[in-house]
Amino acid sequence: MKKNSRPLLIYLFIYLGFLYAPVVLLPLFAFNDSAIIAFPLSGFTTDWFSWLMEDESLFRALKNSVLIAVTASFISTIFGVLTARAMARHRFLGKQSMFGLIMAPLFLPEIIVGVSILIVLMQLGLALSLWTVIAGHVLLATPFSVSILTTAFNNLDRSLEEASLDLGENRIGTFFRVILPLVTPGLISSLLIGFTISLDEFVIAFFLTGTDPTLPVYIWSLLRFPSKLPVVMALGFILLVASLVLLSIFEFYRRRSESLASGKENSGIK
């Protein structure tokens, strides 16, 4: 190894340590045989996971979260398809500013968004429910769906669509036989990212949840009881693993979307 690359290497390790050390603590304490979150570790146990399995309100919260995440990601993906198609194929007045407005929620503080939606709902006299959380999450996830799908639609060679029409297929048939198969990886990655964003979102869910908490809101409520802390650690560990799996699938499809739509095949797909 070259001498002058050493400082960079040290920097890299500090950087990675800073990022991942807290995350590594999760599995450590999730399997630690003590109610107190502190070193030294006292022994191995899977009790906290057994506790989890018996907590019924936790499962209700999980069910709520999954329901919200699936619905929100589905809706934001539909919005994403419509927007991306319009951005890629049509020219209209105010196109760029429209795009900016759609992407804006990426940069708005969530707490402001949460409070604003809450005020609007109160004024309208609407009760808080899972649907209000879904609305908030669609707002958050849509910019991600739009940017992923815009890439997929932009990479789609226009002459493929024209070739299909030229070969006698109509527009609807062309959508199902050419466009859809080529943007499917983009659709899947949009669904996955929407799902993960919604699943661990706390601020908006906290403001807009009625009597049915989402999982992050439920976890937050658990933190009031110090004895439950290791249970939270165990739950956190499960969520971490699930997120990693989802993100890996997302990344796989995102890359495939880019290569497939532009007609080039990369490694990893046979």
Added chain:
Amino acid sequence: MASSSTAKIIDRNIPMVKLENIRKSFDDLEVVKGLDLEIGSGEFFSLLGPSGCGKTTLLRMIAGFETPNSGIVSIAGEEMTNFDANERPTNMVFQSYAIFPHLNVGENVAYGLKKQRLPKDEMKSRVLDMLKLVDLDGLYDRPSYALSGGQKQRVALARALIMQPKVLLLDEPLSALDKKLREQMQHELRRLQRTLGITFILVTHDQEEALIMSDRIAVMFDGKIAQLGHPQEIYERPVTKKVASFIGVMNFISGEYLGKKDDKLHVRTSSLGEVFLKSAQTASDVQPGNVTLGLRPEMMTVLFSTNENSEYEFKAKITNVSYYGDMTYYSVEMPGPDDDISISMRNTVGRHVYSVGDVVRIGWGTESIVVL
């Protein structure tokens, strides 16, 4: 049941494609400016011009991907100006080939047949026949990403031809291929067109390609047809200086047209003296005054020995030599104020290749001159 609509007989007197006063603008830019054109049945027709001349837009209006702002597009005697691409008896080979990346070769070629709901065996045998026709036997199951450029080209061709179009449209189909492959495909396309008898319309910016392949060529500049004719007419009798310099190499000599004398065009030049030309040697209606004379490089000769003679000759100094193997191109100084001209000589056994600075005798004849 009347069969008039199902079995249409092509009348040789009706042009296969007829364009009447076609105009097309994108935003404020007019790219096709009131164009009329008739393309015959079974013709290999080329639209030739530099990029931006409107030739591709014209092709796309025949295919149905663009609608003209005004004018009429008729195909096989039927008005189709506002028909969608999927309702027209035309098929296109795209410049990018547009091979469906998620389908293999067989599925790509069968794409358009799916709508016809043929039995599986028949569909497959038709695809296999078509693959054979374009020399792709054995690639039925090949995924599209594993194809070379030349193979994609052939798949695109097979996919279009299997639809049995009345008109096949080719949008710069050979521009992405290397020189050897391109030359091979030029001959193959020509052979296919003759065998199938389908009208081919080729868009190209490559004048050599157009000359080799076409029955007729329309040279386009700036949204209009500058000249329409057989390859030989276009090459030998270009109507304008622009057409002349776009098709091959042309030397220009300035002169003054003094009017007709004994039914011949009388032109005075400072480089070649007084010349008398047949009236057929101009395609335009020349008026007395300044004119340009055009001379192809192969229409003049370097006289190598004192035995060789020519109708007219002059002495000139060689200013540049480009040796191509089979040919040598000489640039020589003209006696008058004109630019140096280029002369091409075939290299034969024992023939000397001159060097820069040598003074040689140049022979020429009045027959080879065209007045622009």
